[in-house]
Amino acid sequence: MKKILITGGAGFIGSHVVRLFVNKYADAHIYNLDALTYAGNLENLRDIEGKSNYTFVKGDITDAAFINELFQKEQFDGVIHLAAESHVDRSISDPMAFVVTNVIGTVNLLNAARTIWKCNKDSEFPAGKKFYHVSTDEVYGSLGEEGFFLETTPYEPQSPYSASKASSDHFVRAYYNTYNLPVVLTNCSNNYGANQFPEKLIPLFINNIRNNKSLPVYGDGKYTRDWLWVEDHARAIDVVYHTGVLGETYNIGGFNEWQNINLIKLLIKIVDQKLGRAEGESEKLITYVKDRPGHDQRYAIDATKIKNELGWEPSVTFEQGLDKTIDWYLANGEWLNSVTSGDYQKYYANQYAH
Numbered sequence: 001m002k003k004i005l006i007t008g009g010a011g012f013i014g015s016h017v018v019r020l021f022v023n024k025y026a027d028a029h030i031y032n033l034d035a036l037t038y039a040g041n042l043e044n045l046r047d048i049e050g051k052s053n054y055t056f057v058k059g060d061i062t063d064a065a066f067i068n069e070l071f072q073k074e075q076f077d078g079v080i081h082l083a084a085e086s087h088v089d090r091s092i093s094d095p096m097a098f099v100v101t102n103v104i105g106t107v108n109l110l111n112a113a114r115t116i117w118k119c120n121k122d123s124e125f126p127a128g129k130k131f132y133h134v135s136t137d138e139v140y141g142s143l144g145e146e147g148f149f150l151e152t153t154p155y156e157p158q159s160p161y162s163a164s165k166a167s168s169d170h171f172v173r174a175y176y177n178t179y180n181l182p183v184v185l186t187n188c189s190n191n192y193g194a195n196q197f198p199e200k201l202i203p204l205f206i207n208n209i210r211n212n213k214s215l216p217v218y219g220d221g222k223y224t225r226d227w228l229w230v231e232d233h234a235r236a237i238d239v240v241y242h243t244g245v246l247g248e249t250y251n252i253g254g255f256n257e258w259q260n261i262n263l264i265k266l267l268i269k270i271v272d273q274k275l276g277r278a279e280g281e282s283e284k285l286i287t288y289v290k291d292r293p294g295h296d297q298r299y300a301i302d303a304t305k306i307k308n309e310l311g312w313e314p315s316v317t318f319e320q321g322l323d324k325t326i327d328w329y330l331a332n333g334e335w336l337n338s339v340t341s342g343d344y345q346k347y348y349a350n351q352y353a354h
Ligand SMILES: NC(=O)c1ccc[n+]([C@@H]2O[C@H](COP(=O)([O-])OP(=O)(O)OC[C@H]3O[C@@H](n4cnc5c(N)ncnc54)[C@H](O)[C@@H]3O)[C@@H](O)[C@H]2O)c1
Pocket: 007, 008, 009, 010, 011, 012, 013, 014, 033, 034, 035, 036, 037, 038, 039, 040, 041, 059, 060, 061, 062, 081, 082, 083, 084, 085, 086, 087, 101, 105, 134, 135, 136, 137, 165, 187, 188, 189, 190, 191, 192, 197
């Protein structure tokens, strides 16, 4: 039985990837390694926790001795690496946490994989092994009004978060070039969907509209992002893990650009409608707040390569994905209340106080 390690599997995207792999690949054993930081929540995986091909391991990727021991013991055939500190605002207040987890944590995993797969420049790539690094489009920096990020776009990270992800991407490619480690990478646009921690835009705004709380909009609201439904990202990760060419990078996106303010008005429209409120009632909650430093104006992904070479494309329209997502948050008020209690309240007050 193949053993696949998924890191960060209790987080937002990771939980969707773990569920997909556990349910789809009965002939593989899926290990979910997660430190359960504020962003990790085993509630996300209640439906699969009893499956015989699934094991949860609580552990920290920054602990090299622990990681080496785990790899020696389990002899994984593949790694899908998602564990990270992932929130830009937090990276501005505490950059070192991002260096430690995103850079050192990634290098610990690369070292452990290289050791058990006995990789070095003089040997062939080890058969049937793969190290898949999940990254972000934010490494490319910011676009003006026109153009798209291609896999060949030079890196120009602007925030400590994107700088730490860019650094980890470079290490992954360096291990491919230096040690023949069998790697593949993807850089994906903004995800939305069920189980996302409500510090990120879409769940934050659904939660605040639901609770009649103000909707903090950075700057003039004209920042533009490309949005992809998280289950489509999980499908893309499945395709790239199984058919992606070693050493290659694939951009993943939703072909779906939105200015923040227009997205927020759309969310208000749908949530108000679902809650039986008058049309646009919650627009009064929109509050413009001081901009975040180093804020990238526009991200837009060209996902033609993965579409043409691996046959992946999004399965739902934005309207369909958003509808499912809003229904999920409105039906899971308890999940929202539980993850936003305690420390999160202090963080929130501090972040948006001004
Ligand atoms: N969310 C997005 O829109 C998006 C887009 C593109 C790429 N990505 C990338 O996808 C990955 C997952 O993103 P997400 O939004 O699901 O993040 P998330 O913050 O929801 O989840 C991260 C998970 O990693 C775990 N983790 C953090 N530090 C750890 C450590 N030291 N050891 C072990 N586990 C640790 C957390 O407990 C959590 O479960 C990240 O690498 C991120 O950079 C995210």
